[in-house]
Amino acid sequence: MGCFGFLKIMMFLFNGIIFLAGAGILAVGIWVKVDSGSILGLLQNLNNGPPELKQVLNVGYLLIAVGAVLLLLGFLGCCGAVRESKCMLLMFFVIILIVFIVEVAGAIVILVFKGVIQTTISQVGVTIVDSIRKDYGKNADVTGLWNTTMTVLTCCGFNNYTDFTGSPFVQNTSLYPQQCCKTGPCREYNATVSNISGCYPALIKVFEANSIVIIAVALGIAALELISMIVSMTLYCKIKAKDS
Structure with missing residues (x-):
């Protein structure tokens, strides 16, 4: 088995895992939106909640969107590698690149607006305390x-x-x-x-105590995305050269 065959197998296995992970996240997102007794349902019943809380409640939609994107990525990666489809591999590369850029932008936003995020959490905290004293x-x-x-x-x-x-x-x-x-x-x-x-x-203490693990996981995900882009483009170029 040459380098080309090895890359195809690795692309298939890696994206098979992505496909399964996407299916799991999508299922959780649907469950969160359907289950009225979940924690999000309780948060929605809080009175006089700050407007920012409405964005937190969209986490169910976020999970559904992330799961759907991962399903699409897994499908494009697997089928693109097996069928040697340049179109699918190119779409896979573009989607991974967009996700990578969004993640970098999100990290920058969190660093720049850290104070705003803390203020929002404090406002949500006041509403939660009111709910405790009432219910x-x-x-x-x-x-x-x-x-x-x-x-x-x-x-x-x-x-x-x-x-x-x-x-x-x-x-x-x-x-x-x-x-x-x-x-x-x-x-x-x-x-x-x-x-x-x-x-x-x-x-907060839990997050601080595990900050190294969280950073390591984030860097690991970024590294996997970069490797995925490199492998998909390598396959794309080899298939293009093979067809020409």
Whole structure:
């Protein structure tokens, strides 16, 4: 098997994985939009939410779009390699190039508008806290979502235990959620000294602790995209030379 055959096999295998990944992401995106009980459904029911929150709620559409693009890429790459189609390989290259440019532009936007993003998160946080004080202990979906989140992340509220002050749960039981205290019944005095952080600070710590992994994954994806472009153009040129 020569270099040309090896490139065809690698192109087929690599894009087969892309095709399967696209199918999975597309399925998740459709599930998010269909499942009214998902976390996005809860966010949509928040009152007086900032306009920026509406963009967050479009993540289901984003997943569907990403999944569809990956499906198309996988199909073009596999069929282009197997059928030795210059048109498909060229389309594959162009789409990968566009995705790569968009990713670079997105990274630049995040770096430049980091302060705006933090402000938006703070505005969303105010709305979330209002929802906690209104529905925690009364709405089973909200209560269950927060209990699960706090248990998994070992955190308390969005900012801290005071987010639950005035909530139906505290009013009815005179207690705070047990996740807000390390031991014993959770009342304000021991919630104050337990120093269990809020879920937002906890999530930030998780991202900071795994920042190297996140950067490595991003660089790995960028490298794969570059390799894909090189391989597709190499095949394109070899097929073109073969046909001429």
